[in-house]
Amino acid sequence: MRTPVIAIFLLFLSLSFAGCATHPSYGNFISDQDNLNEQTITRDSVEKISTLYPPAKTRFDLQQPTPDQFGTGFVRGLRDRGFSLLEYPEEKVRLEEIQSERYRRVHEHEIIPTQKAVIKKMPPAPEGTGLPLFYILDQLANADMYRVTIQIGEQSLTRAYSKEKSGRVIPAGYWVRKE
Template identity: 40%
Template sequence: MKRLVLVALVALALGGCATTAPYGNFVQPPVTVDQQQLAGDAAKQLAALWPPAKTRFELQQPTPDEFGAALVGNLRSSGYAVLEYAPQKASGAGNATPEQKDADPVVVVTPTTVALPLRYVLDHDAGTGLYRLTLLVGSQSITRPYLEQNRVLIPAGYWVRKE
């Protein structure tokens, strides 16, 4: 019986690794806390782990929310090159008109450094009042909890890094 329970737990754990998690800002509006402060804290932690001016980040998700826009701004002002999210579009070369086929070819410049994929998850647990910010950089992640006090989010713990 114990073996069956152990096998079931291992299967559930591996199944969780195989699924893709959603990314983005899951804090429900109206938001009363300053998410720009969170973005500044996130940029400082990224700078401590990945040096600015030597690191490029490529966002793997759209950033239409307040936190995402602030994060991009903070990363750029810290010295990072940030490639914003652009979903891959199907090539329309097969549907080109004769005038387009005769036009000069587009020169594609490949970057000299590889960009690290960057995603984030910001969520809130109404039961505990805690906010959680997770930044996923490549295959690593860093997470920090925050607690709301007087409409300001203060760290409720240390940054935790998972490699």
């Protein structure tokens, strides 16, 4: 009788720790980005960060690629305000891929001269010394409600938005700051 209870407890405990070990996804998760004017959310997000952190004295290290409309506008808005911003290092990802290929070939004694030249030409990406910065932009299922969460270091800023019938996006509440 006691063994099944202990087994169930250990199973529950291991599943709860597995949830802690997984990393959340970051980025833009809005399915229909063409029908949403993200500029309002972008401007509002940059304005809020500007009130909490002094521009020209704060450096952010973006920890994700920003290929979407919100990400591109967010990066541009932060730079326009005077923030120093180290973007997601795509070159560092490519360098790591090349170095792992080089490592594999060195240990298999198949070094190709052109591969050595590529590695020497690419300098390593600069290591960040700023505050890590992530964002999540998502949508409530089957509704015109959106949420942006900006993670800066250990704290997060979150705000909800709604889309009016005219297509205009307006804040649906106050900013929530979790320290």
